[in-house]
Amino acid sequence: MDSKSFSNSDSKPIGVVGAGSFGAAVALMLAKKERVIIYARKESTVHEINSSHTLNGKEIPKNISATLEPKELCEACDLLFFMIPSYGFQEVTRSFAPFLFPYHVIIHGTKGLCLNLPAGTDLNTVHRMKRSQIMTMSEVILEETVVVRIGCLAGPNLSKELRQGQPAATVVASKFNEVILEGQRLLRSDKFQVYGNSDIIGVELSGVLKNIIAIAAGALAGLGLGENAKGLLISRGMVEMIHLGNALGGSIKSVIGLAGIGDLVTTCNSVHSRNYTVGYRLAKGETLTEIVNDMEEVAEGINTVQIIKAFLESSELRAPITENLYKVLFEDLPIGDALQFLMKYPFSVDVDFV
Ligand SMILES: NC(=O)c1ccc[n+]([C@@H]2O[C@H](COP(=O)([O-])OP(=O)(O)OC[C@H]3O[C@@H](n4cnc5c(N)ncnc54)[C@H](O)[C@@H]3O)[C@@H](O)[C@H]2O)c1
Ligand SMILES: O=P(O)(O)OC[C@H](O)CO
Numbered sequence: 001m002d003s004k005s006f007s008n009s010d011s012k013p014i015g016v017v018g019a020g021s022f023g024a025a026v027a028l029m030l031a032k033k034e035r036v037i038i039y040a041r042k043e044s045t046v047h048e049i050n051s052s053h054t055l056n057g058k059e060i061p062k063n064i065s066a067t068l069e070p071k072e073l074c075e076a077c078d079l080l081f082f083m084i085p086s087y088g089f090q091e092v093t094r095s096f097a098p099f100l101f102p103y104h105v106i107i108h109g110t111k112g113l114c115l116n117l118p119a120g121t122d123l124n125t126v127h128r129m130k131r132s133q134i135m136t137m138s139e140v141i142l143e144e145t146v147v148v149r150i151g152c153l154a155g156p157n158l159s160k161e162l163r164q165g166q167p168a169a170t171v172v173a174s175k176f177n178e179v180i181l182e183g184q185r186l187l188r189s190d191k192f193q194v195y196g197n198s199d200i201i202g203v204e205l206s207g208v209l210k211n212i213i214a215i216a217a218g219a220l221a222g223l224g225l226g227e228n229a230k231g232l233l234i235s236r237g238m239v240e241m242i243h244l245g246n247a248l249g250g251s252i253k254s255v256i257g258l259a260g261i262g263d264l265v266t267t268c269n270s271v272h273s274r275n276y277t278v279g280y281r282l283a284k285g286e287t288l289t290e291i292v293n294d295m296e297e298v299a300e301g302i303n304t305v306q307i308i309k310a311f312l313e314s315s316e317l318r319a320p321i322t323e324n325l326y327k328v329l330f331e332d333l334p335i336g337d338a339l340q341f342l343m344k345y346p347f348s349v350d351v352d353f354v
Contacts, residue, residue, distance in 0.1 A: 016078035023083030025159035035197035074099035085298040086112025107151035111207035112300035129310035136204040151179040154207035154259040156266035169193035202250025206260035211275040212300030213237030217268035218276035222283025274299040
């Protein structure tokens with residue numbers, strides 16, 4: 001295949017890695033254009049898809065099949081959508097690496113971060129982190145595989161709404177225009193708009209950082225506070241995302257686009273958001289351990305708060321919402337106290353990033 005262009009026009013199936021909420025939603029959209037093969041780690045999931053054409057009991061199109069084998073997926077597909085949470089991303093990427101070649105294209109939809117730490121150390125032992133110790137998923141793919149044409153899918157994309165066929169839009173970000181064009185060709189429909197952006201790091205970070213603010217928004221709702229307070233949180237949260245995103249290597253433009261402010265507004269307002277739900281339940285008096293033990297799906301923001309707090313320890317930057325949320329999540333600071341602290345924080349300039 002010509003390395004400068006990419007088109008799935010020879011009608012190879014599209015691979016989807018991960019059969020969770022978002023993987024399923026994206027597989028259903030892709031299946032409107034091409035055959036899809038899902039990689040899942042559970043034999044029961046693969047069996048259900050292949051034998052009854054259902055996933056979690058819901059009917060799916062017959063042009064979606066499934067496999068347990070990374071090798072089979074990589075041999076059948078040139079384009080793979082990686083739709084797994086950050087906690088499994090490195091492991092899954094490593095299991096695919098032996099079967100990936102430079103002609104493959106990977107687009108991921110993960111809104112979390114991984115760590116680049118020496119063996120035997122982790123988030124619980126390293127409390128100060130430099131940027132080089134934090135990895136976005138495109139950086140993980142570059143590190144672990146020979147694939148170079150990498151994209152990221154991010155935007156206000158609650159999987160429940162996507163599965164209901166409600167109108168939405170997303171961003172496909174990549175340094176390679178052919179990746180953006182192929183993402184647009186495959187995903188665009190009269191219900192789904194797909195924008196392009198070349199700042200993949202900025203788009204990845206936008207999707208990652210909005211989860212922190214979404215937890216805080218859920219907490220405000222759980223405290224019974226109104227829309228004025230939410231407007232305040234969203235606007236200050238956006239400023240915090242801009243400064244953090246910039247410090248971590250993303251452009252301001254990406255944060256004020258669909259993947260940043262667009263997703264921030266959606267996630268801060270939806271009971272379907274897992275991150276919002278974590279904040280809401282905390283404010284209602286549950287502990288973080290109780291909430292996490294009871295959640296079947298991932299709320300990426302919890303890990304992200306820890307990682308960004310460790311990054312802040314090694315930088316001059318201040319991020320008061322993230323720092324206070326860290327204290328609420330991991331140091332038992334009452335949410336009311338965190339809110340009082342933020343209300344007295346000397347934010348004085350409204351917009352300080354343009
Ligand atoms: N659900 C949404 O609305 C949504 C929307 C946009 C982005 N995202 C992002 O997509 C990512 C995935 O979210 P989700 O909602 O699909 O999560 P989920 O918890 O519903 O599903 C995760 C899937 O990944 C699989 N998985 C996890 N670790 C694995 C491993 N080591 N090997 C193989 N499979 C593994 C699980 O089995 C599961 O099928 C997250 O980073 C999330 O932030 C989710
Ligand atoms: O359920 P959440 O909080 O992971 O949010 C899902 C998506 O990121 C919304 O775009």
